[in-house]
Amino acid sequence: MSASSAIAPLIEKMARRDVVTPQERQALAALLGPARTVPAGKLLIEPGDRPGFSTFLVSGLCARFSLTSNGGRQLTEINVAGDFVDLHSLLMRQMDHGVLALADCMIAPATHEDLRRLTEEHPHLTRLLWLETVVDGAIHRQWLVTMGQQDAASRLAHLMCELYRRLEAAGLATDSGFALPMTQADLGDVLGLTQVHVNRVLMELRRRGLLLWKAGQVTIGDWEALAALGQFDPTYLRLIREPV
Incomplete structure (x- = not known):
């Protein structure tokens, strides 16, 4: 897969928000190093890592996670194709969370050196990438609200709506749905539910059509x-056109 094809979902998403020039498209494609595959269940990033690059998700599904002292795991965001899963590591340096492949993934690195150069040479593109990290924060806030204020069925419905809109923006959803290659156990770790409860809620949503x-x-x-x-x-x- 060429770098221009690999970066296409990100450009599709950015173009929902603002004009992305041909020069900016080339600059984004030039960021990516050689892609590699990561099988489902493997770690892309471990908590405490100090990566010298940010990871771009070309295809597949992965999730950020945090661990508790007693071994519990909470998935704190799902990343879809077209996402930089750790763009913030450019400034954060040491990771306070990990990233796990929920499905077979293809990833490509963008070195921090190249990202810094891009911020100096392409200020508008820098703002678009900054917006990506701002939206990350907004997703985290929204998940906190749903976890704290909505019941299980409402939480699941909200997550499915969010994933649909994010994948649609990247050109990766159909009119009626999208691929979600993850397990019910992983979904439970997102929603704070047991696998049995997840299955029960899915059955309820199916029954209601x-x-x-x-x-x-x-x-x-x-x-x-x-x-x-x-x-x-x-x-x-x-996901609206508001130039930055």
Whole structure:
């Protein structure tokens, strides 16, 4: 896969927000080093790492996670193709969380040296990448609200709506659904639910005709009802044209 093809989902998403010039597209593609595959279940980044590069997710699905002292694990954000999973490591240096492949992934590095050069040579592109990290923070805030204020069915509905909109923005969703190659156990670690509870909620949403998740594919039966159940407002994803 060429670098221009690999970076396409990010450019598609950025173009929802602002104009991305041909020169900026070339500059983004030039950031990426050789891609490699990471199988499901493997770590891309460990807590405490000091990477000299940021990792771009070309394909697949991964998640940021934090561990508790008693061995518990909480997934704190799902990353989809077109995401830099740790763009913030350019400034954060030491990682306070890890990143796990939820499905087979293809990733490509962007060295911090090249990212710094890009910030000096392409100020508009720098603002677009900054917006990516701002949206990361907005997603974290929204997840805190759903975890603290919504019941299990509402939490699951909100997550599915969010993933659909994010994948759609990257050109990776159909009119009726998207690929979600993760396990119910992983979904439970996102939602703070047991696997049994996740299965029960999925059955409820299927019974109500809102959602079907089968063989790694999500099919949305009634978007309006699903969004209403999840109290989903996509404003925090910043998928509107507002030049930066």
